[in-house]
Amino acid sequence: MKKILMLSTGGTISSVSSSEGLIPSNLSHILDYIGVIKDFVLESKELMVLDSSNIQPEEWKIIAEAIYKNMKAYDGIVVTHGTDTMAYTSSMISFMIQNPKIPVVFTGSQLPIDNEMTDAISNLRVAFKMACSGYPGIYIAFDKEIILGTRAVKISTSSFHAFESINSSPIGRLDSNGLHINEFRIPKYQGDTRFNPNIDSNVVLLKLTPASDPKIIELLINANVSGIVIEAFGQGGIQFIRRDFLPYLKFANEKNIPIVVSSQCLYDSANLNIYEVGKKALQNGVIEAYDMTGEAAVTKLMFVLGQTKNLKEITKAFKTNIAGEIKEK
Numbered sequence: 001m002k003k004i005l006m007l008s009t010g011g012t013i014s015s016v017s018s019s020e021g022l023i024p025s026n027l028s029h030i031l032d033y034i035g036v037i038k039d040f041v042l043e044s045k046e047l048m049v050l051d052s053s054n055i056q057p058e059e060w061k062i063i064a065e066a067i068y069k070n071m072k073a074y075d076g077i078v079v080t081h082g083t084d085t086m087a088y089t090s091s092m093i094s095f096m097i098q099n100p101k102i103p104v105v106f107t108g109s110q111l112p113i114d115n116e117m118t119d120a121i122s123n124l125r126v127a128f129k130m131a132c133s134g135y136p137g138i139y140i141a142f143d144k145e146i147i148l149g150t151r152a153v154k155i156s157t158s159s160f161h162a163f164e165s166i167n168s169s170p171i172g173r174l175d176s177n178g179l180h181i182n183e184f185r186i187p188k189y190q191g192d193t194r195f196n197p198n199i200d201s202n203v204v205l206l207k208l209t210p211a212s213d214p215k216i217i218e219l220l221i222n223a224n225v226s227g228i229v230i231e232a233f234g235q236g237g238i239q240f241i242r243r244d245f246l247p248y249l250k251f252a253n254e255k256n257i258p259i260v261v262s263s264q265c266l267y268d269s270a271n272l273n274i275y276e277v278g279k280k281a282l283q284n285g286v287i288e289a290y291d292m293t294g295e296a297a298v299t300k301l302m303f304v305l306g307q308t309k310n311l312k313e314i315t316k317a318f319k320t321n322i323a324g325e326i327k328e329k
Contacts, residue, residue: 002040002075004057007066010050010058011082013109013120022112023074024049029107030080032111033121040132043074045215052082052108057201058291061087067116068195075104076131078124083108083154083162085138087295090149094138094323095303096197097187105130106149107141110162119143119160129179130172136189146172148185149295150325151268167267167291168324187324200305202226205263205298208233217248217259226309227258228303230286231294234262236270237277238286246284253285256273258305258314262289269327285311287318293297296325 008014010024027046034042046060047066055063067077081089090106097104107127109120127141138149140163147165155164165171172181191211203223206216220228232238237260252259261281263270269291272278282288289297305316321327 001190003073004042004076004128004131005038006042006044006078006080007063008044008046008080008201009052009055009082011052011064011080011284012111013106013107013111013113013123014049015265016114024082025049030113034124036268037174040075042128052085055082055085055089057199060092060096060199061197063089064195064197067093068097069195071100071102071193074102075134076105078127078131079104081106081108081111084085085247087152087163087293088299088303090138090140090152091293091295091296091325092199092303093298094149094325095300096195096199097138098194098196098322100136100138101189103133103135103137103139103194104262105139105141105146109159112159119128125313126174126179128204129174130135132181133181135171135181135186137171137181139188144174145170146181148187148324151293152172153293153295162328165267166293167327170251188245197304199302200226201302203229203298203302205229205231205294207231208238208242210239212239212243214243214245215247217245217252219259220305221255225257226305228252228261229260229262229289229294229297229301231264232261232270233264234317235268235274235278236281236288237275238264238274238281239284240277240280241321246280249281249284249286255310256289256309256311258301258311260287260289260301260318262292262294287315289318290326300325
């Protein structure tokens with residue numbers, strides 16, 4: 001019989017009503033609603049009791065360490081987590097824990113587990129099913145879909161279909177015939193499991209508008225940021241007429257500050273080699289995010305900066321697929 005560990009961090013799934021609004025409750029509140037389990041042995045541990053808006057880099061390290069330390073003792077791990085920042089956490093854990101040997105599945109819910117219309121029970125059942133599957137990796141289980149941890153984006157605060165798999169179809173789906181896994185979508189993990197919690201979280205995400213003042217780049221650099229992710233237009237366009245970003249991109253490059261450029265478009269990818277507005281940015285030292293989600297681009301830059309500050313090495317890392325975050329070249 002499979003042995004599964006459930007780690008709880010708080011979130012809507014455990015929340016109860018209070019005079020201050022919904023607040024996360026403890027692990028026992030979730031366990032009260034799970035019921036009798038016959039297919040596997042479930043053990044549980046409470047890591048924290050937080051709304052996921054309050055889960056930050058310090059908590060990522062706690063979660064990653066708890067997962068890594070328990071990997072050899074269990075066949076799968078389920079992490080309950082609030083939906084708002086789940087995609088950031090699943091992306092970062094995918095970089096901190098490379099080549100996992102068991103399934104690690106994040107899940108949560110749009111409604112508290114004690115709500116009569118809750119999606120929590122269904123999401124937990126899918127997460128447990130995936131945790132027992134034997135397919136190693138970091139995943140999100142939500143609304144009967146399994147999404148790779150680096151491909152998930154939250155798209156709704158009200159629909160039970162809260163997450164979408166971006167630029168890659170879901171890893172699996174659950175229907176009346178059981179769990180169906182697309183093995184070709186699962187990254188090929190090779191070598192021993194590597195745990196590396198070293199990150200530099202001093203990264204800023206900047207979304208361009210037609211009125212953006214390029215001086216913001218200089219201000220961020222003078223504020224000692226370690227890296228910047230720019231959500232640019234279309235396939236990576238950055239303006240150079242009137243509000244000219246190019247001198248500031250060059251300034252960042254000279255200051256050894258990486259600027260990663262992604263697309264504001266949810267689907268498809270940044271390709272800075274097509275339009276002049278992209279090529280000029282490349283010529284001034286920016287790094288392409290390719291088809292990464294915003295969450296994956298931000299957390300990958302934090303992770304890579306934790307390993308090196310060398311721009312050439314950072315650029316090489318962004319061309320390298322670590323955990324399914326970019327399509328293989």
